[in-house]
Amino acid sequence: MRLSWFNTISLTLGFAFLYLPMVILVIYSFNESKLVTVWAGFSTKWYGELLKNEEFLDAAWVTIRVAAMSSTLATVLGTLAAYVLVRAGRFAGRTLFSGMIYAPLVMPEVITGLSLLLLFIGLDIDRGVMTIVLAHTTFSMCYVSVVVSSRLASFDTSLEEAALDLGASPFTAFFLVTLPIIAPAVIAGWLLAFTLSLDDLVIASFTTGPSATTLPIKIFSAVRLGVSPEINALSTLMIVVVTVGVIVASLVTKRAAVARAREELAVERS
Amino acid sequence: MSQPVFAPWEVPEAEPLIRFESVSKTFGEFTAIDALSLDIFEREFFALLGPSGCGKTTMMRILAGFEAPTSGRILLDGQDIAPVPPNKRAVNMMFQSYALFPHLSVWDNIAFGLRREGMARDLLAARVDEMLRLTRLEKFARRKPHQISGGQKQRVALARSLAKAPKLLLLDEPLGALDKKLRQETQFELMDIQEKTGTTFVIVTHDQEEAMTVASRVAVMDEGKLIQVDTPDRIYEAPNSVYVADFIGNVNIIQCVVSPDDEDSRVRLEWGDGRTPLWAQGEFGAGRRLSLAIRPEKIQVSRRKPDGVANAVYGEIVDIAYLGNISTFHVRLRDGKMLKAQIANTRRISRRSFSWEDHVWLSWSDTAGILLER
Numbered sequence: 001m002r003l004s005w006f007n008t009i010s011l012t013l014g015f016a017f018l019y020l021p022m023v024i025l026v027i028y029s030f031n032e033s034k035l036v037t038v039w040a041g042f043s044t045k046w047y048g049e050l051l052k053n054e055e056f057l058d059a060a061w062v063t064i065r066v067a068a069m070s071s072t073l074a075t076v077l078g079t080l081a082a083y084v085l086v087r088a089g090r091f092a093g094r095t096l097f098s099g100m101i102y103a104p105l106v107m108p109e110v111i112t113g114l115s116l117l118l119l120f121i122g123l124d125i126d127r128g129v130m131t132i133v134l135a136h137t138t139f140s141m142c143y144v145s146v147v148v149s150s151r152l153a154s155f156d157t158s159l160e161e162a163a164l165d166l167g168a169s170p171f172t173a174f175f176l177v178t179l180p181i182i183a184p185a186v187i188a189g190w191l192l193a194f195t196l197s198l199d200d201l202v203i204a205s206f207t208t209g210p211s212a213t214t215l216p217i218k219i220f221s222a223v224r225l226g227v228s229p230e231i232n233a234l235s236t237l238m239i240v241v242v243t244v245g246v247i248v249a250s251l252v253t254k255r256a257a258v259a260r261a262r263e264e265l266a267v268e269r270s
Numbered sequence: 271m272s273q274p275v276f277a278p279w280e281v282p283e284a285e286p287l288i289r290f291e292s293v294s295k296t297f298g299e300f301t302a303i304d305a306l307s308l309d310i311f312e313r314e315f316f317a318l319l320g321p322s323g324c325g326k327t328t329m330m331r332i333l334a335g336f337e338a339p340t341s342g343r344i345l346l347d348g349q350d351i352a353p354v355p356p357n358k359r360a361v362n363m364m365f366q367s368y369a370l371f372p373h374l375s376v377w378d379n380i381a382f383g384l385r386r387e388g389m390a391r392d393l394l395a396a397r398v399d400e401m402l403r404l405t406r407l408e409k410f411a412r413r414k415p416h417q418i419s420g421g422q423k424q425r426v427a428l429a430r431s432l433a434k435a436p437k438l439l440l441l442d443e444p445l446g447a448l449d450k451k452l453r454q455e456t457q458f459e460l461m462d463i464q465e466k467t468g469t470t471f472v473i474v475t476h477d478q479e480e481a482m483t484v485a486s487r488v489a490v491m492d493e494g495k496l497i498q499v500d501t502p503d504r505i506y507e508a509p510n511s512v513y514v515a516d517f518i519g520n521v522n523i524i525q526c527v528v529s530p531d532d533e534d535s536r537v538r539l540e541w542g543d544g545r546t547p548l549w550a551q552g553e554f555g556a557g558r559r560l561s562l563a564i565r566p567e568k569i570q571v572s573r574r575k576p577d578g579v580a581n582a583v584y585g586e587i588v589d590i591a592y593l594g595n596i597s598t599f600h601v602r603l604r605d606g607k608m609l610k611a612q613i614a615n616t617r618r619i620s621r622r623s624f625s626w627e628d629h630v631w632l633s634w635s636d637t638a639g640i641l642l643e644r
């Protein structure tokens with residue numbers, strides 16, 4: 001199909017609007033000069049500098065730990081929540097429960113961050129890595145739950161019944177039948193939660209303490225002293241990680257969808 | 271010595287494998303199973319037959335443990351099964367959708383139930399291989415469910431539910447997805463497997479031919495009630511109601527009234543025609559309003575009025591349905607009533623003796639029809 005000139009222009013404008021700033025950032029991360037706005041030839045030296053910068057490396061380590069822990073926790077909780085919402089049928093408070101799970105999707109981050117901060121202060125919990133993990137789990141589990149419940153909604157319940165019928169306990173049936181089948185959605189949910197945690201600034205700022213600085217916080221505070229090519233290099237690396245995460249997540253879901261469609265087609269034909 | 275006939279339901283002291291004691295199941299206001307009592311015996315091939323929505327699947331799900339009866343008891347081997355969860359029941363079910371685990375190979379699907387029992391590895395492998403042989407699936411053991419055909423899937427589902435050697439196997443419309451030829455082959459395969467394994471089968475179907483083919487006894491259901499439970503031939507030849515007669519096969523129903531001058535064991539019936547009375551076996555008081563049910567194949571068609579036959583009526587052929595092996599004649603009687611008569615096509619079609627608009631006599635003996643309450 002050929003695009004008309006109008007479509008071509010709108011597509012170009014749209015993509016330019018979305019990606020030009022990032023492209024500029026990536027290009028300037030390879031700039032030889034220390035001045036961000038003056039091009040002085042290609043170099044990867046800022047990436048080298050980055051590796052020598054203890055503060056950035058520490059922040060990166062904190063970020064990865066927070067992302068790994070919070071996304072794992074969010075995946076467990078989000079999957080369980082989705083399972084209950086889709087499977088338990090009608091129970092008292094179901095509507096309230098599902099509404100409350102999805103509320104963080106639309107809740108302003110500032111509010112989520114602030115309320116969590118108040119909670120942690122109220123409970124007298126020392127703020128640091130653990131509090132960020134808890135905070136990230138809270139807001140990313142609803143994304144996991146959305147992804148997993150859409151998969152569960154199309155799941156043939158007679159598969160679980162067949163497992164029970166063959167002598168599996170409900171627990172075994174979940175781990176041997178349900179989980180392997182919904183695994184792609186669970187993995188996609190985990191990757192989503194991981195990338196969400198990776199680039200969160202607002203909630204992390206509210207819930208962190210002096211002992212734990214995540215990359216987004218580090219970058220934000222560094223930029224206030226002026227943009228450096230080092231920051232550009234760091235941001236480029238983050239863009240790469242997030243992009244890979246999102247692409248893998250969508251590939252996993254897409255492959256699972258294709259496999260499912262193929263199976264359904266085979267069933268229809270037979 | 272002749273083989274004793276398998277008919278435990280006729281032995282008064284026989285203990286049933288399953289006993290339904292006035293079991294009811296309601297979903298909200300709706301009654302899916304209505305105070306149903308039933309005995310099913312060991313080694314039986316029992317068919318549940320009925321229109322869609324009459325509660326067949328619900329009965330199976332109650333037996334398998336996925337639904338609890340609202341009232342009444344179910345005994346398996348004399349034990350109330352209400353407190354036993356589905357994963358602890360000696361009952362296996364073959365699902366209407368087959369419900370094969372898509373992420374497991376055929377072999378692992380069949381092994382699934384055995385693994386839950388913690389069966390030793392070599393015994394397990396031997397049992398799975400035996401099941402594969404029984405269902406002729408050896409070649410497909412390593413395939414995934416989406417890599418095999420519908421008929422093969424159905425056999426995997428059967429092998430999987432048989433592997434644990436359940437006391438009772440439930441089959442919910444197992445052949446629904448197969449085309450007619452494969453279906454008939456599989457019916458015989460099922461009967462064969464049932465005989466070899468000695469398992470008690472309860473099969474749900476809405477196909478009356480299938481029920482008649484495979485079953486030792488058939489239960490005809492309507493709106494959560496059992497209308498008749500009997501052997502296939504009794505269901506066909508001696509239906510207990512117009513509903514059963516009409517549901518199983520083709521039937522002519524003639525509304526009639528018993529007239530006073532009867533003979534012993536025979537009644538004279540007045541009907542729409544007003545001229546020729548009909549005769550049928552039975553003892554009913556005069557004035558009773560009844561339905562006379564006659565199967566089309568029990569009616570003879572002839573050009574001349576036959577002599578010495580209890581019942582003969584005159585009419586005109588308005589339609590002939592040619593089915594290859596048989597032809598069904600639709601005959602309009604003098605009062606406008608339509609009767610169907612079936613004739614085996616023993617001759618080639620070019621030499622067929624009747625055609626449209628021919629006037630013919632339809633005749634049947636006084637034992638051919640059966641009188642049913644209206």
Ligand SMILES: Nc1ncnc2c1ncn2[C@@H]1O[C@H](COP(=O)(O)OP(=O)(O)O)[C@@H](O)[C@H]1O
Nearest residue numbers: 297300302320321322323324325326327328329
């Ligand atoms: N879980 C349920 N909730 C409400 N109604 C149900 C449920 N399961 C079955 N029914 C109703 O019970 C009736 C019998 O269903 P079923 O046993 O599936 O019939 P069939 O004889 O076709 O297998 C149907 O009218 C169906 O709508």
Ligand SMILES: [Mg+2]
Nearest residue numbers: 326327328443
């Ligand atoms: Mg059904």
